[in-house]
Amino acid sequence: xxxxxNNGIVNKGLLNSNFAGGLYGNNQxxxxxxxxxxxxxxxxxxxxxxxxxxxxxxTVQPKIKMVLKNKEEVVPGQRPxxxxxxxxxxxxxxxxSIFHRVTGIALGVGLTAVCGASLFGxxxxxxxxxxxxxxxxxxxxxxxxCVAFPLVYHTLTGVxxxxxxxxxxxxxxxxxxxxxLLILAxxxxxxxxxxxxxx
Amino acid sequence: xxxxxxxxxxxxxSGIFGGYVPNSSIVPINNxxxxxxxxxxxxxxxxxxxxxxxxxxxxxxxxxxxFHYSTFGLVTCLPVSLLLPTSGLTAIADILLSVFIPTHFxxxxxxxxxxxxxxxxxxxxxxxxxxxxxxxxxxxxxxxxKNGVGxxxxxxxxxx
Numbered sequence: 001x002x003x004x005x006n007n008g009i010v011n012k013g014l015l016n017s018n019f020a021g022g023l024y025g026n027n028q029x030x031x032x033x034x035x036x037x038x039x040x041x042x043x044x045x046x047x048x049x050x051x052x053x054x055x056x057x058x059t060v061q062p063k064i065k066m067v068l069k070n071k072e073e074v075v076p077g078q079r080p081x082x083x084x085x086x087x088x089x090x091x092x093x094x095x096x097s098i099f100h101r102v103t104g105i106a107l108g109v110g111l112t113a114v115c116g117a118s119l120f121g122x123x124x125x126x127x128x129x130x131x132x133x134x135x136x137x138x139x140x141x142x143x144x145x146c147v148a149f150p151l152v153y154h155t156l157t158g159v160x161x162x163x164x165x166x167x168x169x170x171x172x173x174x175x176x177x178x179x180x181l182l183i184l185a186x187x188x189x190x191x192x193x194x195x196x197x198x199x
Numbered sequence: 200x201x202x203x204x205x206x207x208x209x210x211x212x213s214g215i216f217g218g219y220v221p222n223s224s225i226v227p228i229n230n231x232x233x234x235x236x237x238x239x240x241x242x243x244x245x246x247x248x249x250x251x252x253x254x255x256x257x258x259x260x261x262x263x264x265x266f267h268y269s270t271f272g273l274v275t276c277l278p279v280s281l282l283l284p285t286s287g288l289t290a291i292a293d294i295l296l297s298v299f300i301p302t303h304f305x306x307x308x309x310x311x312x313x314x315x316x317x318x319x320x321x322x323x324x325x326x327x328x329x330x331x332x333x334x335x336x337x338x339x340x341x342x343x344x345k346n347g348v349g350x351x352x353x354x355x356x357x358x359x
Contacts, residue, residue: 101307105311108332125348
């Protein structure tokens with residue numbers, strides 16, 4: 001028994017697998033790469049045994065066969081990674097998601113430094129902050145911005161994430177874009193104002 | 200087109216952080232019975248797949264809930280600590296923050312480490328480092344509270 005497979009779906013699978021880049025480097029890999037590059041639709045076929053080994057958990061007839069493979073069996077190849085990682089234009093929510101993590105890491109590192117100074121230093125953290133203000137007065141405003149912006153930005157994006165988690169609203173692309181712009185419009189001015197004011 | 204940095208290219212970072220390999224990916228393999236492509240799924244361990252058992256998600260669920268509620272705690276206590284003048288209320292908020300902040304930091308950094316570091320040794324070392332930082336944050340905030348300044352007072356000292 002020979003079955004003709006919809007090769008468009010096979011191509012999709014290959015595009016996904018291409019992201020793993022460099023996992024495979026044999027002849028089959030080269031041929032699969034050509035298949036994606038040439039965008040042809042060759043006729044593929046499975047024998048009856050292969051069809052019987054299809055995924056039992058799916059209600060849809062599978063177009064591909066899944067085989068479990070151990071890490072040791074996967075031979076790294078010398079193929080370059082798919083270029084879509086480098087040429088992809090990141091949308092604003094993706095960039096802001098990255099910055100959410102970056103600001104979180106920055107806050108964590110800064111807080112560790114302040115707490116470490118408080119815990120292990122000869123003086124309290126306030127003493128070192130006063131020392132910074134007296135020694136380098138020009139650095140005070142940038143230092144304030146470096147504290148204020150990550151704090152405000154990370155807080156606002158975190159609150160938005162809580163809102164998403166709790167209400168499941170605002171998750172459409174246009175709404176996410178709007179909330180991204182709103183957060184930027186709020187966090188940057190507030191941070192700039194906080195950088196220049198004193199209590 | 201916006202180009203991402205070359206630093207994130209797998210060929211450069213793979214030597215340091217291990218291969219750019221997701222835990223579960225579809226890869227093509229040879230089929231001896233025909234000249235067609237067969238997909239295989241990359242599996243982390245043999246035993247789990249042989250037993251046909253899924254990994255136990257209970258630990259991940261607990262971590263996720265802890266992270267979620269720590270975020271709630273931060274949203275509640277951080278404004279109290281930062282915006283109000285130093286008092287008994289801010290001291291209570293600081294003590295609560297000494298629990299919420301290290302939890303949030305540790306679990307959040309765990310997610311980052313799991314996403315970007317693949318080598319098991321580096322991954323375990325990074326988590327150990329983050330755990331140490333979490334303990335420093337815990338001890339530091341408690342020390343600040345004990346000294347009467349508090350976390351909010353320390354941060355506000357930059358603005359005074």
